[in-house]
Amino acid sequence: MLFGAKEPQATKASKPSFTEAPRQINEMVQDPVCKVYIPKKEAIYLEHEGNRHYFCCRTCLEKFQKKDDMR
Numbered sequence: 001m002l003f004g005a006k007e008p009q010a011t012k013a014s015k016p017s018f019t020e021a022p023r024q025i026n027e028m029v030q031d032p033v034c035k036v037y038i039p040k041k042e043a044i045y046l047e048h049e050g051n052r053h054y055f056c057c058r059t060c061l062e063k064f065q066k067k068d069d070m071r
Contacts, residue, residue, distance in 0.1 A: 033060035033067075 043054035
């Protein structure tokens with residue numbers, strides 16, 4: 001070791017931060033009409049007989065409602 005030289009010291013800035021919010025995983029849901037998978041946060045939904053059904057678009061939602069009306 002050389003005299004007068006300082007060893008590198010860890011600073012607060014070099015420590016990893018564990019206070020960051022965890023990344024949220026984008027949950028996928030399946031449209032019951034066209035069977036396509038879509039991100040849950042982008043889907044439109046309908047509460048029907050105690051269940052929540054997710055749809056990719058209003059057209060699929062309307063087809064689902066018409067199919068249910070025919071039962």
